[in-house]
Amino acid sequence: MVVIDFKVRQKDMKHEISRKEDINSEDYLIEVKAPLVAERFRAGHFVVLLTHPKGERIPMSVLKAEDGKISILIEKLGKTSRELDTYKVGDMLEAVIGPMGNPISLKEYGNVVFASDLVCGHAENYAVSKALGEADGNHVISMQTFPTKDLIYLEKELRGVSDEYYITTMDGSYGIKGHYLDVLERLLKEGRVDMVFAGGDVQNLKRLAELTESYNVPAMVTLRPIMVDATGMCGSCRVFIDGEMKLACIDGPMFDAHKVDFDGVISAMNRFKKKEEEAMENYNRKEVTK
Ligand SMILES: Cc1cc2nc3c(=O)[nH]c(=O)nc-3n(C[C@H](O)[C@H](O)[C@H](O)COP(=O)(O)OP(=O)(O)OC[C@H]3O[C@@H](n4cnc5c(N)ncnc54)[C@H](O)[C@@H]3O)c2cc1C
Ligand code: FES
Known part of the structure; x- marks a missing residue:
């Protein structure tokens, strides 16, 4: 009879934090040992993190997947991203699930731009620009926007993988x-x-869609609706593309910018605002009374 030791299996599934550092006052980098995810990761994929068994699943873009580890850039936004910021090197995450979603199509595009103005976009910018640069026939143009000088990161890395x-x-x-x-x-x-x-930023992606369409240049953008299971089961991440319902977690997260119903995406992203604020208030209260 084969006896499966579930305790050992569960323990083995946990992922150790191998590096963690602040990249500015608002964002941090976390590197996690996740060999099975790192091996199968392709530019465009994302992962889902679970900090502890009772935690929330948070989808994240991947900056690098190398040597059995993945690195992620995280904005200190609400309850889970702030809670994860208290973790240290050597601590374990309950799960790193992925790679999720679809990789980008790697082919010869010619002069190809990747543009980003938020943490998730900057991580993707690096992963995608690197992959596009390694494919034949691409002149990779990378662009980043930050509010101010103090918040800048990845400039050196992006210069290293792009032509412009x-x-x-x-x-x-x-x-x-x-x-x-x-x-x-x-x-x-x-x-x-x-x-x-x-x-x-989704409002800027909407502007980008209008701009590129006016020049008849194709554009693909990453949509980040609220994901709950991230496996296509709950319907939370539905978006409308050319009038047709799609699930960002399994059909995306990148979509043809000229076909996205941006107003629908924007209003859906705000639907849990009150609950998110409550979760943050509860978390702060517990931290204060510790
Ligand atoms: C494909 C994808 C890639 C992402 N990549 C990154 C990344 O690289 N770095 C990063 O910092 N953030 C990324 N995000 C957003 C990240 O998942 C949320 O910021 C995170 O879940 C916030 O959780 P919180 O508890 O800290 O904040 P909350 O207070 O719970 O939420 C703050 C805001 O984060 C967004 N958000 C919250 N929960 C989710 C969820 N389950 N799914 C999607 N968005 C959510 C909403 O806009 C919300 O208003 C990504 C989201 C998606 C869908
Ligand atoms: S997150 Fe549930 S279907 Fe996409």
């Missing part, structure tokens, strides 16, 4: 003043862009 790189700050304290959309518009006017990928 632009950095903008909204207050003009570093690089070009303004948003990546301004730079993108200039390159589009000059006829120097064949394909655009982007991730980050």
